[in-house]
Amino acid sequence: xxxHDNAPALRAATLCLLNEERTKRGLKALIAHPQLEKAAQxxxxxxxxxxxxxxxxxxxxxxxxxxxxxxxxxxxxxxxxLGENIAWGTSSYATPGETVRGWMESSGHRxxxxxxxxxxxxxxxxxxxxxxGQGMPAATYTTKLGHRSPG
Numbered sequence: 001x002x003x004h005d006n007a008p009a010l011r012a013a014t015l016c017l018l019n020e021e022r023t024k025r026g027l028k029a030l031i032a033h034p035q036l037e038k039a040a041q042x043x044x045x046x047x048x049x050x051x052x053x054x055x056x057x058x059x060x061x062x063x064x065x066x067x068x069x070x071x072x073x074x075x076x077x078x079x080x081x082l083g084e085n086i087a088w089g090t091s092s093y094a095t096p097g098e099t100v101r102g103w104m105e106s107s108g109h110r111x112x113x114x115x116x117x118x119x120x121x122x123x124x125x126x127x128x129x130x131x132x133g134q135g136m137p138a139a140t141y142t143t144k145l146g147h148r149s150p151g
Contacts, residue, residue, distance in 0.1 A: 002094050002127045002139035010125040011037070013096040014141065018113055018121070021104060027116055035071035036122025036144040042070060044124035044142040047086070053130040053140075055084060067144065073120075077148035083112035085143045088129050094139035096125075118145040 002010055011032075019029040043057075043066060052058055057066075063084045067073055074080055087099045087109075103109035112118070122144040129138035 001137045002125060004127055007125050010096055010139070011123040014100060014123050014125065014143075015121065017096055017100040018143070021100065021113055025114060027114060028119070030121040030145070031119060033073065033120035033122055033146070035073040036067070036120055036146055037124065038122065039066050039070045039073075040122040040124030040142040040144045041126070042066070042124065043084075043086075043144075044126040044140045047088070047130040047142075048126050048128040048140050051130055053086065053088060055086065063144070067146070073146060074148060076150055078150060080146065080148040081115075081117045083115060083118060083143075083145040085109045085112050085145075086141065088131070088138060088140040090129060090134065090136040090138040094137060096141075099139075099141050112143075112145055115145065117147045120146045120148075122146075 015032055023029055047053055056062055063082055085103055087102055092098055124142040126140050130140055
């Protein structure tokens with residue numbers, strides 16, 4: 001179950017499961033990128049702290065604005081692609097395995113995971129739910145997927 005102490009292990013497990021889905025379809029594995037991880041972690045924290053679950057925050061921030069404002073990932077990029085997956089769950093649905101399974105059962109999330117343009121990933125996992133978790137252990141996940149071509 002997700003806790004503040006095991007977040008690195010949860011990120012590693014999530015990356016392993018996502019790369020398993022990619023490599024069994026002949027795609028290259030995603031590489032963890034610290035700038036995207038920072039943006040993903042910050043967004044998971046914001047959703048839990050502010051109690052919302054959406055790709056657009058209550059303040060109006062979007063995937064692009066969060067990556068531009070909070071990281072140097074796009075600095076010097078001539079071209080780029082970005083994608084984002086979010087999820088939250090309680091009890092056994094808060095685990096990396098159930099989160100990745102849920103994403104793979106959703107066409108939009110699956111398309112991001114299997115997009116061959118994406119090379120980099122940042123994964124943010126925070127204990128807690130953006131909505132009422134009815135007292136059960138919960139976790140909120142964000143992935144930021146990206147590709148950039150130097151300028």
